[in-house]
Amino acid sequence: MAASAGGLAMAYSAQAGAILTGEASKPALLGGRPVRTKPFPQWPVWDASAEEHVLSILRSGNWFRGSGETVTQFEKAYAELLGARRALCVVNGTNALLTAMHVLDVGVGDEVIVPPYTFIATYNVVFQSCALPVFADTDPETMQIDPDKIEARITERTRAIMPVHILGQPANMDRIMAIARKHNLVVIEDACQAWLGEWRGRKLGTIGDLGCFSFQNSKHLPCGEGGAVVGNDDGVMDRAQSFHNCGRPYGSVKGRGYPIIGTNRRMTEYQAAILLSQMKRLEADTAKRREHAAYLDSILKDVPGILPQKVYEGGRGVYHLYAFRVKQEALGLSRGRFMEALRAEGIPCSSGYGPQYRDGLIEDAINSKNFKRSFPAARLKSYREELVYPENDRLCAEAVWLTQNLLLGTKQDIDDIANAIIKIYENRGKLA
Ligand SMILES: *Cc1c(COP(=O)(O)O)cnc(C)c1O
Numbered sequence: 001m002a003a004s005a006g007g008l009a010m011a012y013s014a015q016a017g018a019i020l021t022g023e024a025s026k027p028a029l030l031g032g033r034p035v036r037t038k039p040f041p042q043w044p045v046w047d048a049s050a051e052e053h054v055l056s057i058l059r060s061g062n063w064f065r066g067s068g069e070t071v072t073q074f075e076k077a078y079a080e081l082l083g084a085r086r087a088l089c090v091v092n093g094t095n096a097l098l099t100a101m102h103v104l105d106v107g108v109g110d111e112v113i114v115p116p117y118t119f120i121a122t123y124n125v126v127f128q129s130c131a132l133p134v135f136a137d138t139d140p141e142t143m144q145i146d147p148d149k150i151e152a153r154i155t156e157r158t159r160a161i162m163p164v165h166i167l168g169q170p171a172n173m174d175r176i177m178a179i180a181r182k183h184n185l186v187v188i189e190d191a192c193q194a195w196l197g198e199w200r201g202r203k204l205g206t207i208g209d210l211g212c213f214s215f216q217n218s219k220h221l222p223c224g225e226g227g228a229v230v231g232n233d234d235g236v237m238d239r240a241q242s243f244h245n246c247g248r249p250y251g252s253v254k255g256r257g258y259p260i261i262g263t264n265r266r267m268t269e270y271q272a273a274i275l276l277s278q279m280k281r282l283e284a285d286t287a288k289r290r291e292h293a294a295y296l297d298s299i300l301k302d303v304p305g306i307l308p309q310k311v312y313e314g315g316r317g318v319y320h321l322y323a324f325r326v327k328q329e330a331l332g333l334s335r336g337r338f339m340e341a342l343r344a345e346g347i348p349c350s351s352g353y354g355p356q357y358r359d360g361l362i363e364d365a366i367n368s369k370n371f372k373r374s375f376p377a378a379r380l381k382s383y384r385e386e387l388v389y390p391e392n393d394r395l396c397a398e399a400v401w402l403t404q405n406l407l408l409g410t411k412q413d414i415d416d417i418a419n420a421i422i423k424i425y426e427n428r429g430k431l432a
């Protein structure tokens with residue numbers, strides 16, 4: 001199972017360049033020379049076409065979407081890119097999810113099946129809608145919601161499944177859609193990390209009833225703050241358009257004044273101009289990240305105790321994060337010590353999501369007036385007792401993440417990452 005020292009050294013020299021000798025072989029954490037001192041590529045990256053476009057909008061004074069065409073233009077281009085019928089821009093990914101829930105009538109008193117291993121917004125939107133996020137434990141290999149754990153969590157209140165394509169790799173959409181159909185549930189894909197990710201050739205975010213995206217600064221298609229809801233049902237998308245614009249008539253939402261209740265989640269024109277320019281680089285960046293992630297996978301598979309995130313057969317990821325698990329028994333180092341050593345070698349990394357269900361927000365929600373009115377006390381009690389997710393707890397204790405910009409440079413950057421990890425492995429005795 002474990003690669004021999006010779007096998008690893010061979011992988012090291014053949015794939016990742018030179019075997020380090022002398023000072024360079026000593027861990028940086030113990031005073032040796034770091035593998036890398038250069039920074040990785042910066043994110044985001046802007047270009048001159050955005051500068052001209054944003055300036056022209058600035059000078060026109062037509063900053064809101066009602067007085068321009070830029071947001072509409074981006075919506076059309078983004079829908080086309082994904083192979084979706086429609087896209088609607090909103091202020092951010094969180095509000096994209098809230099909009100999707102509202103127009104699919106998922107809300108007060110409902111239960112929504114979600115993964116525990118996700119950005120906190122996925123929990124928050126369900127709580128904010130006065131619904132209960134019911135967690136299905138994590139599949140540790142893929143880090144996605146475990147489809148085998150979903151059905152046991154369905155109750156008579158369950159209305160929706162909200163799979164998250166976490167870290168940019170797909171959730172198992174075959175299984176999720178089959179469960180949803182069987183139990184008559186709607187599916188809202190949280191694709192806020194998965195622009196251009198795929199499931200059996202279809203783009204993530206276009207498979208469920210609605211898909212939601214984020215265009216926040218750190219995301220692959222950024223404009224500071226922004227988001228989109230994507231869908232194929234004109235009636236639902238008309239409702240979303242109307243809802244996000246104060247409930248004004250739109251398409252099949254007819255009438256005078258304000259025929260439905262609404263809110264204001266409109267994107268500004270200059271944000272859409274930035275998105276149009278960012279979209280030009282999305283496909284090439286995605287291809288580069290995939291190539292570099294596959295190359296890093298091919299090296300790390302031989303390092304004992306380092307287990308890269310797996311992607312389900314039929315899926316293609318986009319690597320918003322490159323993640324692996326550190327198995328302390330096999331590596332001979334704790335995750336904390338490994339990360340310290342990796343950072344010392346010049347490779348930034350993070351430990352990712354913690355067990356957020358213990359942070360306090362669950363108690364905050366279920367002790368609130370709104371939750372007490374919306375759910376029977378017995379359900380809130382049993383919900384609290386269900387908050388046991390051993391696989392997710394273990395993943396939270398073992399994961400290491402590298403941010404997407406680390407994959408956007410050269411092959412030499414990936415060799416540096418691999419060399420640093422192998423150097424740590426080879427020095428595990430001294431570092432422990
Ligand atoms: C970023 C993100 C969101 C929220 O998007 P914002 O634009 O930051 O509101 C939701 N879900 C996931 C999984 C995300 O990564």
